[in-house]
Amino acid sequence: MRKLERIIVALNAWALIVMLSAMALVVGANVALRYLTAHSLPWADEAARYLMIWMTFGGAGLALRVGGHVAITNLHDVFPTPGQRLLRGAIVLALLGFFVFMVWVGWTYAQRMQYQVTPAMRLPFFYVYLAMPVGFGLLILHLLMIAKPFIMAGDYKGLKGDAAQGETLPGGANG
Known part of the structure; x- marks a missing residue:
């Protein structure tokens, strides 16, 4: 299971690297x-914009994995350890519910946009809006992978922990 997790994280990271590289090449060539x-x-502007949208949704799961999203811990810090675990469990369930809802909303919206095309590239907007359900699907996947250590100890399965075991992200980035 851990090997599958490493593969998913590496593929997600490589997809972001490819999209960022493509965006840099397109914008650089245009300039x-x-x-x-x-x-x-x-x-060029349209391609860069849509790549940025895909990178935003695609990278959100990796940011979640390392605790990179905004968190307010005032309430969490007031509770004793068992209360903190319950609160973290409730947070995971609430996030999971929200992410599932957003996959549904994103898929519905993408389907509605399938017959409209982008102005310059003539690409169906379906592919642009597909970033939302795919991104939230990745958020669900990453949330499920970090849920147990997060609920039990408030830890994230950070990229540094992976690197401590001799693993690295593509490009040598370890968090």
Whole structure:
């Protein structure tokens, strides 16, 4: 199971690296063309925008995994250890419910947008809006992978913990 988890995390990280690289190449090429030839790629801004949307939703699960989202711990710190565990369990259940709801909302919205196309690339908006259910699906996956250590000890299955066992993320990043 741990091997599957490492594979999922690595694939998620590599997908983000590929999207960021593609965005940098498209924007860089567009800037170079604009200054060298006085012409630009008509689809570059649109492609960069949609890649940014996909990176945002795709990276949210990795940020959740390492505790990178905003957290307010005032209430949590007031409770004794058993109360803290109950509160963290309630938080995980609430997040899970919200994420499932957002997968449904995102899928519904993506289906509604399937017949409209983007202005420059003529890509069906379905693929743009598909980032939402895919991203929230990844959030569910990452939440389930960190739920037990988070509920029991308030720990995240951070990337540093993985690196301590000789594992690294693509590109050598360890958190």
